[in-house]
Amino acid sequence: MPHQSGIEVARQLRRAGVDSAIIFATTSTDHGLDSFEVQAADYLVKPFQQEDVDQALDWCLEHLPEPMRRLCVYVDGEELEIPLASICYIEVLGHQSHIHTVQRELVTRRGLDALESDLDSRDFLRCHRSFLVNMNHIQRMEGSDFQMSGGALIPISTSNLTRIRNAFIDWTYCKAWGNP
Numbered sequence: 001m002p003h004q005s006g007i008e009v010a011r012q013l014r015r016a017g018v019d020s021a022i023i024f025a026t027t028s029t030d031h032g033l034d035s036f037e038v039q040a041a042d043y044l045v046k047p048f049q050q051e052d053v054d055q056a057l058d059w060c061l062e063h064l065p066e067p068m069r070r071l072c073v074y075v076d077g078e079e080l081e082i083p084l085a086s087i088c089y090i091e092v093l094g095h096q097s098h099i100h101t102v103q104r105e106l107v108t109r110r111g112l113d114a115l116e117s118d119l120d121s122r123d124f125l126r127c128h129r130s131f132l133v134n135m136n137h138i139q140r141m142e143g144s145d146f147q148m149s150g151g152a153l154i155p156i157s158t159s160n161l162t163r164i165r166n167a168f169i170d171w172t173y174c175k176a177w178g179n180p
Contacts, residue, residue, distance in 0.1 A: 026043070144158055
């Protein structure tokens, strides 16, 4: 880079409060400690392989802050990226999954198991064979139902009621103590 090193740009970004992942691609190992100082996600020394880049990017995606994470689904033939924070709950009706967000309902042909796997977030809880809830949108637990922020009542599997209640209580305590 002309006039400035990548390390100096990274320092400026960090001083400005930017929390994005930084991956260095360089011909030298001279700045390894500096990259640690600016909290670089990875430090790749040329020549490197495509799989090295892929691994670095995969790590960055796995460690994205929750507000930046998204679920990719096809809805009416169009690929959409839905912010996880906006998803209230997902329910299966027939052979389609209905994703209820804060703004609207989206319908996709993806199964609940696949969606749950793609979400890969501690904020989501499978509370019934047909429902997956975002615990950030639960207002309260009423008997064997979750009342969601939009008013919907989501059933809790009676055979797993104790396990689900405990998982929700644990999640609530972790959030309260700042350890999600």
